[in-house]
Amino acid sequence: MKKYLDYLWPLIGLVAVVWSVDLLWDKLKTExxxxxxxxxxxxxxxxxxxxxxxxxxxxxxxxxxxxAAFFHAGLATLVAYxxxxxxxxxxxxxxxxxxxxxxxxxxxxxxxxYALSHNIGASVFSGGMVRYRAYHAxxxxxxxxxxxxxxxxxxxxxxxxxxxxxxxxxxPQILRPLHRLSDWFGIGDKQARLIGFGLIAFCVxxxxxxxxxxxxxxxxxxxxxxxxxxxxxxxxFAAPLELMGAAGIIYFALxx
Numbered sequence: 650m651k652k653y654l655d656y657l658w659p660l661i662g663l664v665a666v667v668w669s670v671d672l673l674w675d676k677l678k679t680e681x682x683x684x685x686x687x688x689x690x691x692x693x694x695x696x697x698x699x700x701x702x703x704x705x706x707x708x709x710x711x712x713x714x715x716x717a718a719f720f721h722a723g724l725a726t727l728v729a730y731x732x733x734x735x736x737x738x739x740x741x742x743x744x745x746x747x748x749x750x751x752x753x754x755x756x757x758x759x760x761x762x763y764a765l766s767h768n769i770g771a772s773v774f775s776g777g778m779v780r781y782r783a784y785h786a787x788x789x790x791x792x793x794x795x796x797x798x799x800x801x802x803x804x805x806x807x808x809x810x811x812x813x814x815x816x817x818x819x820x821p822q823i824l825r826p827l828h829r830l831s832d833w834f835g836i837g838d839k840q841a842r843l844i845g846f847g848l849i850a851f852c853v854x855x856x857x858x859x860x861x862x863x864x865x866x867x868x869x870x871x872x873x874x875x876x877x878x879x880x881x882x883x884x885x886f887a888a889p890l891e892l893m894g895a896a897g898i899i900y901f902a903l904x905x
Contacts, residue, residue, distance in 0.1 A: 722901040729894030734759040758783040808888020817845030
């Protein structure tokens with residue numbers, strides 16, 4: 650059985666890469682088709698001519714971005730991916746399985762994981778597949794890897810809740826345009842601030858739970874341990890850092 654699995658995982662990886670390339674091509678082609686002249690050329694072009702036409706069109710748009718913006722977007726990208734690798738490191742610390750797993754290994758695993766999941770989607774499965782392969786090779790069991798994936802996802806959600814709460818408290822007016830979509834979204838500044846305080850309250854309660862050292866949740870032989878306070882402290886830094894890095898990429902890459 651193990652012999653077949655040695656061939657199965659590389660095959661799955663190859664399929665994932667091919668699928669990612671196909672999805673990327675569809676996205677690039679869709680973007681290029683917004684230009685009527687390029688759309689007319691693509692109607693009668695073959696595959697390689699289409700690649701050349703699309704690459705030229707996308708290249709012209711990229712050329713508009715000044716070098717300084719490229720540099721800052723690149724730095725923001727490094728920050729975002731470093732924070733994502735920190736997610737994995739935090740989860741390994743929570744599991745007490747960080748020994749023997751270097752930062753370089755974690756960073757490579759994290760990069761491949763998110764590169765695939767951001768293109769394919771269904772990150773729990775596409776990214777989880779990479780993490781399972783990588784961390785199982787380092788001795789982690791399937792339940793431990795499941796906890797690692799779940800904690801990484803929660804860290805991202807925690808950062809989103811934290812930043813959203815802070816933004817709604819400081820800038821409640823950002824929700825005003827939502828009323829154009831529907832009257833159901835007609836949220837005033839006061840209500841927006843209340844939502845913000847509610848989100849921050851969730852973060853505070855989560856932190857208090859770590860401080861009080863809530864007992865583990867046991868389901869049969871499986872044990873789900875509440876994160877310790879040092880783990881939560883790291884989440885407070887890593888999660889917002891990743892989101893700010895991702896936002897920085899968009900901010901610097903957008904035209905003036």
